[in-house]
Amino acid sequence: EVQLVESGGGLVQPGGSLRLSCAATGFTVSNSYMTWVRQAPGKGLEWVSVIFGGGTTYYADSVKGRFTLSRDKSNNTLYLQMNSLRADDTAFYYCARDRGGTYHAGHFDKWGQGTLVTVSS
């Protein structure tokens, strides 16, 4: 069964850093299209970053230069390194798998449960 489990959220001060993890079971992260989507409390969905099967990454303008998406083949985990955090980064962060798996479909059929990041002093 495909499952995604996020961890690493928490309270961090403005300007601080945090690394989110998304542990996957049931498929291989290292050659899959994977994405992060966030949702500020009470707000809508906002795409954050994607990694293609070949390793190319893209970022939303709002996080470009501050966030880095990577993956670890050995533990089948996706990571989101978040630096220079701001109050408007406060949100639930979801990792999700592209329905295409190893090819690009562009929509997301498997989601984790989300992890809350709160940026506040």
Next chain:
Amino acid sequence: DIQVTQSPSSLSASLGDRVTITCRASQVISTSLAWYQQRPGKAPKLLLHTTSTLASGVPSRFSGSGSGTDFTLTISSLQPEDFATYYCQQYYTIPPYTFGQGTKLEI
């Protein structure tokens, strides 16, 4: 970037009603549109992709239509578990993937 605009932002309906939610893209996106359902405190769930293809396990009371810039999600007969927030998402030109602002369906 392609913008997607949903309407209405909220909708009140009753069990058994037929409801329609609309999504409009700022430019032509062919049929590259997906719909998600999100219940409170839960992750989004894929309902339809490629405008009208039901995702695995989704009941047939959900349907989608449209092409180009205008799309609709229809629920033919509302069930209790359908009261949730619905989002459309375009994937014709990425990045970025863009979501609509959501439609909250209430009893």
